[in-house]
Amino acid sequence: MKPADRIEFFRRLAELNPNPTTELEYDTPFELLVAVILSAQATDVGVNKATRRLFPVANTPAAILALGEDGLKRYISTIGLFNAKAKNVIATCRILLERHGGEVPQTREALEALPGVGRKTANVVLNTAFGQPTMAVDTHIFRVANRTGLAPGKDVRAVEDRLMKAVPRDYLQDAHHWLILHGRYVCKARRPECPVCVVRDLCAYRQKTVLPAG
Known part of the structure; x- marks a missing residue:
């Protein structure tokens, strides 16, 4: 994915969800x-x-x-x-x-x-918890990074290292949450929701799903 497309990729995710966070419930x-x-x-x-x-x-x-x-x-x-x-x-x-x-x-x-x-x-x-710009690569992030072409890699560590370099600095703090949520609810493993995806035109995935006829 080109640098300009990466910026646009996260700009759209940020616009959709300005304050992403974990879905785990915690106070401390x-x-x-x-x-x-x-x-x-x-x-x-x-x-x-x-x-x-x-x-x-x-x-x-x-x-x-x-x-x-x-x-x-x-x-x-x-x-x-x-x-x-x-x-x-x-x-x-x-x-x-x-x-x-x-x-x-x-x-x-x-x-x-x-x-x-x-x-x-x-x-x-x-x-x-501590506001450090890290990238916790789970199965969702691994899939999104590879499928979209954002930061492809053969293993979790390779994807983490590439994301740390590929994600624009202004978006790095929240990128891990945006990517997890995108993978969990839109870029799903079995059948991604490509028709409703806000970054579908930036994505390198060739087998994009379409809305069923009728």
């Missing part, structure tokens, strides 16, 4: 961190249902640690891989209390040292 960086850990291979809707029960009862590292692993599982058992996630969240809470005064660290190195936190999760927290 710690709540966001827990929600993102729980969201691996799960839907935001499913995570929100669980955290609406959990956070009123325990929404700090100390409070969740007091629940214990079995106690935490009772709140998140509707989420996939909840056993492993409960173990990781408990271990993360312990580290936050022992090494970071109960606060969520604001560096990639410290975040990725937490159990259950990989590069994508760290990017989400750095971007959404």
